[in-house]
Amino acid sequence: MARSNEEGAMWSIFGYLLSGLLVWGGIGAAIDHWVMHRNHWFMLVGFLLGMGASLYLVWLRFVKE
Amino acid sequence: MRAFAFEGGFVPPSTADFNLPPAFGNSEFTTKPILLVFLSVILISVFFILSSRKAAVVPSKLQFAGELVYGFVRNDLGKEIIGAEFMRFVPLLFSLFTFILTNNIFGIVPLLQFPAMSHVSFPYVLAAFPFIAFHYVGIKKQGLGHYLKGIAFMPGVPKAVYILLTPIEIATFFLVRPLTLSLRLFANMFAGHLLLLVFIMGGDHLIKGVIGLKLVAPFSFTLGIVMTFFEFMVQCLQAYIFTLLSALYIAGALSDEH
Numbered sequence: 001m002a003r004s005n006e007e008g009a010m011w012s013i014f015g016y017l018l019s020g021l022l023v024w025g026g027i028g029a030a031i032d033h034w035v036m037h038r039n040h041w042f043m044l045v046g047f048l049l050g051m052g053a054s055l056y057l058v059w060l061r062f063v064k065e
Numbered sequence: 066m067r068a069f070a071f072e073g074g075f076v077p078p079s080t081a082d083f084n085l086p087p088a089f090g091n092s093e094f095t096t097k098p099i100l101l102v103f104l105s106v107i108l109i110s111v112f113f114i115l116s117s118r119k120a121a122v123v124p125s126k127l128q129f130a131g132e133l134v135y136g137f138v139r140n141d142l143g144k145e146i147i148g149a150e151f152m153r154f155v156p157l158l159f160s161l162f163t164f165i166l167t168n169n170i171f172g173i174v175p176l177l178q179f180p181a182m183s184h185v186s187f188p189y190v191l192a193a194f195p196f197i198a199f200h201y202v203g204i205k206k207q208g209l210g211h212y213l214k215g216i217a218f219m220p221g222v223p224k225a226v227y228i229l230l231t232p233i234e235i236a237t238f239f240l241v242r243p244l245t246l247s248l249r250l251f252a253n254m255f256a257g258h259l260l261l262l263v264f265i266m267g268g269d270h271l272i273k274g275v276i277g278l279k280l281v282a283p284f285s286f287t288l289g290i291v292m293t294f295f296e297f298m299v300q301c302l303q304a305y306i307f308t309l310l311s312a313l314y315i316a317g318a319l320s321d322e323h
Contacts, residue, residue: 007306008146008313015245019236024229053229060219 013058020054021047075270078262083183083255098181105167105181113163138162138308146312147319154315157198161191162308165250169300172258173293180300182254188247195311196243203318212318246310253303257296264289 028046036042087095116131124132138159143151165182172180181187203212216238217231268285271278 005146008309011245011306011310012313015237015241016233018245019241020233022241023232023236027232049229050233054233056226057219057230057233060222064221 009062013062016054016058016061017051020050020057022050024050024053075267078259078266082262083258085179097179098184098187101171101177101179101181102168102187104177105164105171109163109167134163135159142308142312146309147316150319154198154312157194158308158312161194161311162304165191165307166301166304169254169304170297172254172300173261173296180254180258182250182303183258185247185251185255188250191250191307192243192247195246195314198311199314199318202315206319242314246307250303250307253299257299260292261289261296264292 024046025043026046028042028044028049029040031042031046032040085097087093088097088100089095113131113135116127119125120128139151139155142158142162143155147154168181168187171177172183182191203215206212207215217234218227219230219234222230264285268282268289271282271285274282
């Protein structure tokens, strides 16, 4: 039980981190593409924001309980 | 990659090696992966029908083997993870596990030697089953509104933070979960098959070279054999992880709070 739960938790965490990066990095990249046209600062901000948010989410789901 | 290969040089294996021509006829439906998938279904059916037909209290070797696989999926994946209602999902988990395991192991069975899962369309379809199953179960158990609310809104968070978290939650449940499920299986099988191709084809090329190269060829073949055993481990592990995560997702949808 413990072993398979750890395995599952690992992949759930991986999923959260990945989708945090995808969603907010994607939103940032979209802003860069449609609004800023030249540089990629919003994508960078989006990645950092997504990373932070998904880490927070992982903490909420797996540490706090 | 093939464009860079010069006359007599080593042609490294590439994605082109995965697009096999039709085994017979001229149809897209008679290629090796598709035939292997049909073969796997026949093999699984025959094995489990034979092993359960003359079920006895004192099991024969065949019945014992069949029950070992079934018991593993039922108890270690179904009962342990899903809990009280696990029996409903054992057929799904059992089919997924045996089907993926058999097709993966085809990757190292002599003459067959091709994992169908290294074509990404097979894992996509396979991931659709647990994806539909866990959403259906969750909606049926909790009601559509309550289920979606449980996914999108984590309890115990200030309201402003939902702007950050809700898109991530929704993307995780509806996009990343089926995608990681299928791509993990695909990538492992693809990379494993490519690895074996590199060592075996490389050894084959070396042994046809000058004497110095001939001496190194055995090392390449040896590593090819070592990697075959390593692949066997990966193939079993991937079938296990796919089923395990399917069970975990179903268990998550069944429990009230996420």
